[in-house]
Amino acid sequence: MFHIKTLNKISPLGMEKFDRSTYAWGDDIENPDAVMVRSASMHDMEMPESLLAIARAGAGVNNIPLDKCAEEGIVVFNTPGANANAVKEIVLLGLLLSSRKIAPAIEWVQSLKGQGAEVGKLVEKGKSNFVGPELKGKKLGVIGLGAIGVLVANAAISLGMTVYGYDPYLSVDAAWGMHTSVIHATSLRDIYENCDYITLHVPCNTETKGMINASSISMMKTGVRILNFARGELVVEEDMLSALDEKKVTVYVTDFPTEAQLGHNGVVALPHLGASTPESEDNCAKMAAEELITYLESGNIVNSVNYPNVSLPKSGEMRFCVLHKNVSGTLSKISTAFSDAGINIENMINGSKKDYAYTIVDLAQKVDAGFAEKLTADPDVIKVRVI
């Protein structure tokens, strides 16, 4: 029986993927084999020894201590692309919100309640306060051309915008999916100096944290509109608020509001709604559940962010899954341990990602599962599972 702990509200369509005869789940599970999480922060959580895997039903994994998990042999998954369409759609809304003064206009219209027959006249008189530019013909900079960035870039081309895209790590798949009219920005400066609108679609990590700051804003066009549906920490808050006060930035649309931003002139704040559609909640939960089922039942790793993706069709009677450090000699130590014990390896596969590696060893015949302890005795071996 596998035990899955849920840390957020996860779509039932995802949880239904777990077979009730072999899985138990809930938010009160102790000593779980796996965790399903959305945005809950796991940084201060004690990781139970039983924990084998964490699946983030979503894209961003900055709420999970990835290195600590890798050190403890806990495989972390996310669900690439599963909520990208929802975010693309809300970014289009963000572009319009940043241009057409829609939010204050709606608020103002509501304030006319009680004016009776005058409402029509007041609307016509007051509407000039809410004039805003069209998107067509304007330049949009997309920073980060992954699952979301590419969809946003393509949609903006359809709206008649000129789109600049920046992503030094662009994947081949993303490049295949991108409209050929997207201009290849070779530096952030290209984006900052040229664009009327800038939208962020990068992960939040040590490289990107605080990337929008006084210095980067100073390179931007006066009046630029900035959209942040990625993570609040990408933007240095004080610098953004000063730039809004100085009218260097016209509007900052954010999905990650803070106390200081609420009510600040030029801030359009949404309550982290990017992925809040039934479709993407279902997609993310289903994908996350499938990743956990695959890992728990077969040891195959698909869509991990801290271990390599390694899959081997199961052959033979017994499988050893070895999570280890990516240091030279470890693989040969693992295979030597098997041969020294007179155990013939039927099939084997290995992969590495940064400091960590994963090896699956299939055996034609069952051996004493205690052999796993021999492998774990190696200081470079982190965890061994026997399936």
Ligand SMILES: NC(=O)c1ccc[n+]([C@@H]2O[C@H](COP(=O)([O-])OP(=O)(O)OC[C@H]3O[C@@H](n4cnc5c(N)ncnc54)[C@H](O)[C@@H]3O)[C@@H](O)[C@H]2O)c1
């Ligand atoms: N508001 C929401 O509800 C919501 C929903 C989904 C995702 N997100 C956020 O959006 C981010 C992107 O999501 P995604 O699904 O497109 O992820 P993704 O992994 O498909 O794409 C991220 C892209 O950023 C690029 N990148 C990484 N570092 C970069 C850098 N320094 N400069 C430029 N590009 C860089 C990568 O190469 C990749 O192509 C997530 O990490 C998450 O934080 C927010």
Ligand SMILES: O=C(O)CC[C@@H](O)C(=O)O
């Ligand atoms: O789970 C959510 O609602 C938000 C997910 C989003 O921030 C992500 O990074 O995928």
